[in-house]
Amino acid sequence: MKQQKNSMCRMVDKTASLPAGLRSxxxxxxxxxxxxxxxxxxxxxxxxSRERMVVSIRNRKKVQNHIKGLHAAAMALLAETATGFVVGMNVPDDKLMLLKSMKVDYLKRAQGNMKATATLDAAQVGRMAAEDKGDVLVEVLVTDESGESPIRCEMLWAWVPKKRN
Known part of the structure; x- marks a missing residue:
């Protein structure tokens, strides 16, 4: 059974004909x-996409810490955003998604700009469509300009039925 597209997916689909840079x-x-x-x-x-979300942040003054690197909170936001939006592309419109837990281990000093890549597998996507409520641990890899991972993250997202008024 093919999963129905939610409003976020339909919105992204409307940009499909745009050139890549403009689409982004x-x-x-x-x-x-x-x-x-x-x-x-x-x-x-x-x-x-519904299976992969790549989000980046530039190391600029507004998001720097005291040693001119990306602030710890900005790094966590990057991972939270990538995982949240990949889940958001899959949760049906009649469900509410919530971050259930977030764990971030800071392993080393970050260098320059950073990127987070969050992925879901087919089974995870299927559960979001089939189950009324549940949770999913979303895999996310956060790298800096050196290609290394200065942080390791665990993001657990949940979905529940929206309350009807």
Whole structure:
């Protein structure tokens, strides 16, 4: 059975005919309407699909710590955003998604810009469509300009039925 597309997927589909660079910019602006803080932090959506989300952040003054690296909270936001939006592409419109837990281990000093790649497998996507409520541990790899992973994250997302008024 093919999973129905939710409103977020349908919105992203409308950008399919745009050139890649413009498509990425438009999706970043649209997702910023959902979560205004994304624009404040300067997050950029590089790749968007139901199975994979790639989000990046530039190391610039607004998001730096005292040693001119990306602030710890900005790194966590990057991972949380990538995982949240890949889940958001799959949770049906009649469900509410919530971050259940977030664990971030800071392993080493980050170098330069960073990127988070969150992925879901077919079984995880299927559960979101089939189960009324549940949770999923979303795999996310966060790398810096050196290609290394300065942080290791675990993001557990849940979905529940929306309350009807």
């Amino acid at each position: 910019w438009v999706i970043t602006k649209m997702f910023g309407k959902f979560v205004p803080f994304l624009g404040t932090a300067g997050l950029h959506f590089e790749e968007v």
